[in-house]
Amino acid sequence: MATGRTHRPATRSRGIPEATVARLPLYLRALTALSERSVPTVSSEELATAAGVNSAKLRKDFSYLGSYGTRGVGYDVEYLVYQISRELGLTQDWPVVIVGIGNLGAALANYGGFASRGFRVAALIDADPAMAGKPVAGLPVRHTDELEAIITDNGVSIGVIATPAGAAQQVCDRLVAAGVTSILNFAPTVLSVPEGVDVRKVDLSIELQILAFHEQRKAGEDAAQTTAATPPRVPRTAGGGRKGPDGDVPAVMPA
Known part of the structure; x- marks a missing residue:
């Protein structure tokens, strides 16, 4: 393959x-x-x-x-x-590395849909020495010191970044320098990459903020419809009539 x-x-x-x-x-x-x-x-x-x-x-x-x-x-x-x-290129085998094995990275590693969609998680990489060797989703976590060798040995062209924002650009630079040409970025930051490198950004907080905007707009529209459906109250005059645009209107109009 x-x-x-x-x-x-x-x-x-x-x-x-x-x-x-x-x-x-x-x-x-x-x-x-x-x-x-x-x-x-x-x-x-x-x-x-x-x-x-x-x-x-x-x-x-x-x-x-x-x-x-x-x-x-x-x-x-x-x-x-x-x-x-x-x-989409899914009839091929696409080796992927995931960098940053915190809660999000571990969840991505455990996602069962990669294999059925043409992707193979080749390695899980983290900067924490305490994580090295620990199994996650059946794979031992590798230290970032091995990143370049892992990419070369596995022919990786797709990298997933799930690190904190402060580390994302450095990880991105190393991935690109090692030959990765497509990056899926989960870090809450914008990455700078050279021409020829594709980046797809997934930011859950931004998606939630967009949903909040739509919820606020729907709430405003509902309030406006409620106001429009309620007829305006015309104040009564001292004689029991109602005040209209041309002055007092008698309570009972003459025949």
């Missing part, structure tokens, strides 16, 4: 837009769920709903893959799983 260092995904050379590439994993996740239920075919509308996109966008995305489905039948689920997996 090919390693990650010698083979790259075909998406860029085929001119697939980055926005489409970002949606391919969503389609793959939905298709994998259908495959596990032994569903043979799926319509664009059904798959779009499962992936959380509109069907027109899905059909456009699939056109870049050369897959147009069959009218009245839909898309072959197994074929699409293979096709998208191939485009």
